[in-house]
Amino acid sequence: MRNRVACLAAAAGLLLLQSALLAHHGTAGYNTKDPVMVDGVVTDFQFVNPHCVVSLNAKDAKGEDQKWQGELTSPNHLLRAGWNSHSIKPGDKITITGWRSTSGANSMWITKTVVNGQELKTAAGD
Amino acid sequence: MGLLWLAVAAPLALPAVLLAQQPAAAPDLSGVWNLRNSPQTRYLSYSFMGEEPPMTEWAQEKFKLTRPSFGPRSFKDSNDPVNPTTLNTVGCFPPGTPRIYLQPFPMEIIQTPGRLMLFYEFNHFIRQIWTDGRPHNTDLGNTWFGDSIGKWEGDTLVVDTIGINDKSWIDRAGHPHSDQLHVVERMKRTDAATLQIDLTFEDAKAYTKPWGGRLIFQRHPTWNITEMVCEDNVNFDEFLKNEAKGAK
Numbered sequence: 001m002r003n004r005v006a007c008l009a010a011a012a013g014l015l016l017l018q019s020a021l022l023a024h025h026g027t028a029g030y031n032t033k034d035p036v037m038v039d040g041v042v043t044d045f046q047f048v049n050p051h052c053v054v055s056l057n058a059k060d061a062k063g064e065d066q067k068w069q070g071e072l073t074s075p076n077h078l079l080r081a082g083w084n085s086h087s088i089k090p091g092d093k094i095t096i097t098g099w100r101s102t103s104g105a106n107s108m109w110i111t112k113t114v115v116n117g118q119e120l121k122t123a124a125g126d
Numbered sequence: 127m128g129l130l131w132l133a134v135a136a137p138l139a140l141p142a143v144l145l146a147q148q149p150a151a152a153p154d155l156s157g158v159w160n161l162r163n164s165p166q167t168r169y170l171s172y173s174f175m176g177e178e179p180p181m182t183e184w185a186q187e188k189f190k191l192t193r194p195s196f197g198p199r200s201f202k203d204s205n206d207p208v209n210p211t212t213l214n215t216v217g218c219f220p221p222g223t224p225r226i227y228l229q230p231f232p233m234e235i236i237q238t239p240g241r242l243m244l245f246y247e248f249n250h251f252i253r254q255i256w257t258d259g260r261p262h263n264t265d266l267g268n269t270w271f272g273d274s275i276g277k278w279e280g281d282t283l284v285v286d287t288i289g290i291n292d293k294s295w296i297d298r299a300g301h302p303h304s305d306q307l308h309v310v311e312r313m314k315r316t317d318a319a320t321l322q323i324d325l326t327f328e329d330a331k332a333y334t335k336p337w338g339g340r341l342i343f344q345r346h347p348t349w350n351i352t353e354m355v356c357e358d359n360v361n362f363d364e365f366l367k368n369e370a371k372g373a374k
Binding site: 029069 | 202231346352354355358365368
């Protein structure tokens with residue numbers, strides 16, 4: 001089921017700001033039981049350790065910009081899955097699916113990436 | 127004629143102890159190897175076996191204080207010495223032996239006469255396993271990866287490691303170990319594309335009996351070990367700050 005930004009924004013508004021704890025290198029910081037899908041336009045792509053990061057602008061229900069960010073695996077793993085540092089560029093149309101941060105921020109661990117209509121697989125199939 | 131003389135004489139010049147440890151045709155373990163996990167379980171390998179290891183009281187007390195970010199007991203504010211997820215905490219300490227195997231990155235085995243090197247992609251750590259017959263040397267004291275010597279038993283390289291410091295966890299689930307940890311690895315290729323490593327851990331201070339596990343690695347002939355620097359985590363600060371802000 002496709003959860004839309006608008007639905008999530010309403011629910012997330014109820015969440016209090018959690019303690020400023022970092023959540024990378026594990027799934028403890030993500031809500032793995034409630035996948036979220038966001039469509040938008042890429043503003044930045046960082047192909048860096050420890051994990052690659054995509055930034056995008058999405059539209060909420062009122063048509064206003066919402067900034068989102070998504071976390072991918074490390075560049076080493078993406079390289080072996082066929083990616084490179086130019087696989088995603090600012091201006092690309094992107095749809096990311098994944099697990100939202102438990103803090104309620106517009107931030108997710110990406111499980112599926114579709115760029116300009118083409119899915120970019122994130123595993124080398126090993 | 128000269129070459130022929132060299133071919134005959136060279137082996138005679140080698141120390142007897144070296145010849146004893148280096149079979150005429152030592153099995154070739156070289157190559158880039160990756161734990162054979164599915165993409166879905168790539169990040170779930172947090173321990174060497176599926177049940178709780180037999181901890182002593184000493185280890186149980188230490189275990190209560192560890193806050194791993196992986197495994198059944200995972201925390202958002204992890205104090206993992208390798209990947210802490212608490213602000214203003216120093217991390218990137220070496221995973222040490224044997225935990226390095228559970229970091230989700232491949233390794234390359236570089237095999238030379240008298241020495242085998244395990245070149246781990248994770249932070250480019252290297253373990254040297256001496257196969258030239260030398261005894262253990264712990265003059266440096268206890269270290270993150272310890273002192274490793276290997277002996278061939280048929281097609282299996284038996285690696286013996288001691289002198290490991292007690293600063294690392296034995297796995298990614300936060301199980302401790304002491305500086306008495308003794309690791310034995312039995313490495314062999316079960317076919318052209320598969321490497322099997324059976325690990326046994328003895329540590330009377332931390333565990334009531336020896337335990338361990340079996341790791342299966344797949345060879346990847348087209349892969350190279352690439353740069354992976356743990357300290358690059360600073361690149362991630364902006365992402366983490368945004369994530370911690372919570373919903374607006």
